[in-house]
Amino acid sequence: MNFTYYMPVRVVAGEDCVQKNAALFAPFGTRALIVTGKSSAKNGALEDIFRVLRQNGQEFAVFNEIEANPSVATVQKGGLFARSFGADFIVAAGGGSPMDAAKAIALCARQDVADIFSHPIGEDVLPMIHIPTTAGTGSEVTQYSILTDDVSQTKRSIAAPQLFPKIAFLDGKYMEDLPQSVTVNTALDAVSHAVEGMLSVRANLFSDALARESLRLLFGEYSALRAGVYARADRQMLLYGAALAGMVIANTGTTPVHGMGYSLTYFRGVPHGRANGLLLPAFLEACKGKVPRRVSAICEALGMDLPAFSQKVDDLIGPRDVYSEAELRDYAARAAKNRNVKNYLAEFSEEELFEVLCRSVGG
Numbered sequence: 509m510n511f512t513y514y515m516p517v518r519v520v521a522g523e524d525c526v527q528k529n530a531a532l533f534a535p536f537g538t539r540a541l542i543v544t545g546k547s548s549a550k551n552g553a554l555e556d557i558f559r560v561l562r563q564n565g566q567e568f569a570v571f572n573e574i575e576a577n578p579s580v581a582t583v584q585k586g587g588l589f590a591r592s593f594g595a596d597f598i599v600a601a602g603g604g605s606p607m608d609a610a611k612a613i614a615l616c617a618r619q620d621v622a623d624i625f626s627h628p629i630g631e632d633v634l635p636m637i638h639i640p641t642t643a644g645t646g647s648e649v650t651q652y653s654i655l656t657d658d659v660s661q662t663k664r665s666i667a668a669p670q671l672f673p674k675i676a677f678l679d680g681k682y683m684e685d686l687p688q689s690v691t692v693n694t695a696l697d698a699v700s701h702a703v704e705g706m707l708s709v710r711a712n713l714f715s716d717a718l719a720r721e722s723l724r725l726l727f728g729e730y731s732a733l734r735a736g737v738y739a740r741a742d743r744q745m746l747l748y749g750a751a752l753a754g755m756v757i758a759n760t761g762t763t764p765v766h767g768m769g770y771s772l773t774y775f776r777g778v779p780h781g782r783a784n785g786l787l788l789p790a791f792l793e794a795c796k797g798k799v800p801r802r803v804s805a806i807c808e809a810l811g812m813d814l815p816a817f818s819q820k821v822d823d824l825i826g827p828r829d830v831y832s833e834a835e836l837r838d839y840a841a842r843a844a845k846n847r848n849v850k851n852y853l854a855e856f857s858e859e860e861l862f863e864v865l866c867r868s869v870g871g
């Protein structure tokens with residue numbers, strides 16, 4: 509088997525890893541732009557970053573306007589802010605939204621970008637340090653920035669090796685007050701990354717090993733996820749599991765689950781991870797006839813068969829959202845155009861996408 513596996517992010521993990529590693533921030537320059545949302549001011553992440561930067565004598569400014577599913581307008585504003593501040597580097601703290609936005613801001617700060625989705629991504633971007641405060645997207649170890657595109661009415665990604673953060677700090681302590689709904693949704697996103705990675709045309713021995721270990725860690729936390737009660741060690745394990753799944757998709761990309769999920773998020777505001785969780789069981793069921801050996805490998809990694817997996821996901825998701833046939837036809841047509849479909853190991857037609865959508869969230 510011939511393959512390439514690439515992972516350029518230095519991962520530093522453990523309790524108080526930010527404070528204990530101030531020296532790692534020092535070489536990045538003298539002026540830091542902190543890109544974040546609103547919660548980092550309450551969960552301790554911002555305070556830790558301030559302390560470390562002050563200790564190093566580094567100047568900083570905060571851009572805390574990142575919304576969920578960040579828009580192009582927000583990252584362009586952030587890019588201008590970074591320029592006017594004269595940032596040397598970016599520290600991103602938050603869930604996938606601030607972490608993804610930071611990558612686009614790092615680009616806009618250094619390159620004149622008219623249309624971010626068609627702009628060829630040059631080498632010159634601000635270097636980044638990422639600190640996740642949700643355990644799901646794995647954005648801290650990926651080269652993807654997923655933004656809301658109001659022109660094509662979907663979420664689209666920009667991707668380039670230079671968008672990998674240089675360092676990811678993983679500390680579960682920031683997630684102590686993460687709401688249960690966000691904890692479950694983000695965990696489902698991570699599960700989806702690991703599973704979809706195993707269904708990608710780019711799946712390989714390394715990505716499979718990471719995906720299997722990710723699923724083991726994430727499902728090891730299933731009782732905590734069900735109960736909604738988390739010790740610090742549970743938070744840390746969810747964070748590791750999600751980062752491993754991020755390392756999977758950094759190399760494999762995602763599949764039609766993400767492609768379909770984007771419409772649920774764009775048109776109905778369904779959180780990203782929940783959208784994937786709603787669709788994943790029916791998608792896997794449909795994969796059985798197409799790539800049976802891969803589905804068996806996934807079940808083996810999960811330690812359960814598909815009905816048991818569906819039940820577990822269902823129990824986490826709760827009552828399902830319901831959509832009209834017309835909406836689902838539209839979502840299927842949109843998903844069929846998404847490049848994630850080509851990333852899947854077999855053909856998956858628009859009609860089949862529609863069927864998965866109907867089984868998942870049909871009336």
Ligand code: NAP
Nearest residue numbers: 545546547576577603604605641642645647650654682686
């Ligand atoms: P999110 O949108 O970043 O955060 C969800 C909510 O949780 C926000 O209200 C956020 O508030 C809050 N929050 C975050 N951390 C918290 C904490 N420690 N305590 C309390 N509240 C907290 O959600 P996400 O699921 O992590 O990220 C989703 C985004 O990532 C989507 O745009 C998705 O497309 C993208 N994504 C990217 C990749 C990739 O490879 N790059 C992969 C999958 C998904 P504030 O933001 O105001 O702080």
Ligand code: FE
Nearest residue numbers: 645697766780
């Ligand atoms: Fe995702």
